[in-house]
Amino acid sequence: MNFSTLVRHALLLCTLASVLTSCDKNNNISLFSVANDQELGLQVSEQIAADPDNYPLLPEEGNEEAYAYLRAMTDEILNSGQVQYKSEFAWEVHLIDQDVLNAFCTPGGYIYVYTGLIKYLDNIDDLAGVMGHEIAHADLRHSSRSLQKQYGVGILLSILLGDESSQLAEIAAGYANGLAALKFSRSHESESDDRSVEYLAHTDYACNGAAAFFEKLQEDGMTSDNLEFLSTHPSPDNRIADINSKANEEGCDTHLSDDSTYGMTYAEFKALFETPVSTQ
Numbered sequence: 001m002n003f004s005t006l007v008r009h010a011l012l013l014c015t016l017a018s019v020l021t022s023c024d025k026n027n028n029i030s031l032f033s034v035a036n037d038q039e040l041g042l043q044v045s046e047q048i049a050a051d052p053d054n055y056p057l058l059p060e061e062g063n064e065e066a067y068a069y070l071r072a073m074t075d076e077i078l079n080s081g082q083v084q085y086k087s088e089f090a091w092e093v094h095l096i097d098q099d100v101l102n103a104f105c106t107p108g109g110y111i112y113v114y115t116g117l118i119k120y121l122d123n124i125d126d127l128a129g130v131m132g133h134e135i136a137h138a139d140l141r142h143s144s145r146s147l148q149k150q151y152g153v154g155i156l157l158s159i160l161l162g163d164e165s166s167q168l169a170e171i172a173a174g175y176a177n178g179l180a181a182l183k184f185s186r187s188h189e190s191e192s193d194d195r196s197v198e199y200l201a202h203t204d205y206a207c208n209g210a211a212a213f214f215e216k217l218q219e220d221g222m223t224s225d226n227l228e229f230l231s232t233h234p235s236p237d238n239r240i241a242d243i244n245s246k247a248n249e250e251g252c253d254t255h256l257s258d259d260s261t262y263g264m265t266y267a268e269f270k271a272l273f274e275t276p277v278s279t280q
Contacts, residue, residue, distance in 0.1 A: 024141060025084035032107075032144035034088050040143070041090060041108020048094075048112070058095040058115070062277030066095060069269050070113065072262045073124070077132055080202035082195070083139050085109070091135075097276060101222075105134040107143040115273040121213060124266045125200075125256050129209025132196030140195060142188045193239065194246050201252035204261070208254045211243035 024034075032040075048055045060067055070093050078086050089109030099116035106112075111134060121127050137143070184192075193210055200207040218240070247254055259265045 026140055028141065028145060032141070032147065034085065037107040037138075037141060037144055038089065039108070041106040041110050041138075044106040045092070045094075045110040055112075056097045058097050058276055063095065063272070065264075066269070066272045066276070067093065069262045069264065069272075070095070073128055073131060074111065074135070076203050076205075077128065077135055077199050080199045082199050082202055083135065085139050085141075089138060095276075097273075101217075103130055103134050105138045107138060107141070109135070109138045111135065115276065119270050119273055120216075122216065122266075123212075123256055123259065124261055124269075125206040125209040126213045126216070127209070127266075128200060128203070128205040129196055129211070130213055132199040133192045133210050135199070136192035136195035137184065137188070140188070140191055142184050142192070146184065146188070190239075190242065193243050197243060197246040197250055197252065201247075201250045204257045206254050206256055207250060207252035208243050208247040211240045211247075214240050214243075 049057065058066070074091060074093055077083070078091060091109040091111065093111045093113070096112055096114045098114050099119075100114040101117050101120050103111070103113045103117055111131070113131075117130065118127065121130075196210045197207050200209060206212070244254075259267075262269075
């Protein structure tokens with residue numbers, strides 16, 4: 001073994017030791033740094049912006065009211081005092097003009113909401129519950145933790161040392177093009193459900209808003225066979241009960257909030273997407 005190889009192995013061991021002796025803000029060990037999350041999220045957002053056929057983003061110009069409404073909701077959740085990486089992540093909001101019942105948040109806090117989801121939901125609390133859930137995925141760094149299992153310690157440490165310059169871009173492309181970031185484990189989904197309740201418990205929203213969304217899906221007969229959201233978000237039978245149980249544990253308000261929040265009713269907000277300004 002030559003000297004350069006010895007040095008490389010020593011650096012890898014030192015990096016690993018450093019990581020394993022410290023935890024992130026959620027008390028989880030992650031071989032990806034916060035800066036890695038930020039970089040990955042930025043690259044995913046760039047991949048999405050470059051793919052308008054699959055992700056027809058609504059432009060800011062001409063859709064100012066819609067973006068203002070959604071950003072106000074996001075800010076209220078971020079200001080709950082419960083979001084650990086509020087200051088570190090981007091928390092950019094983007095609208096995708098497709099009749100898809102979905103939303104997702106990349107590593108580093110790039111939030112994407114489909115207009116189909118907004119039009120499907122009945123009130124602001126339901127949307128806030130979904131937004132809290134997606135923000136939690138980024139805040140709990142689920143993508144980073146999943147990557148550790150998928151790629152292993154060796155490749156991730158190489159990325160940290162700058163030896164895999166193209167690997168991060170490839171991972172980002174996979175997240176954007178294949179929506180790999182949505183395929184979290186059941187435990188991650190449950191964790192994000194719980195965290196959504198904790199976020200909303202410190203806002204004016206009904207803290208179990210996410211449960212109302214899943215109740216509506218059940219009432220409409222939506223299953224993983226006919227809805228992409230459920231196929232990529234494992235939904236055990238007791239998910240609604242678990243969310244409501246968490247709300248009861250927190251002792252938070254489950255009554256619907258003021259429907260005229262942010263200067264318009266939720267019905268008026270939905271109406272903005274009947275004829276939105278065309279996509280970029």
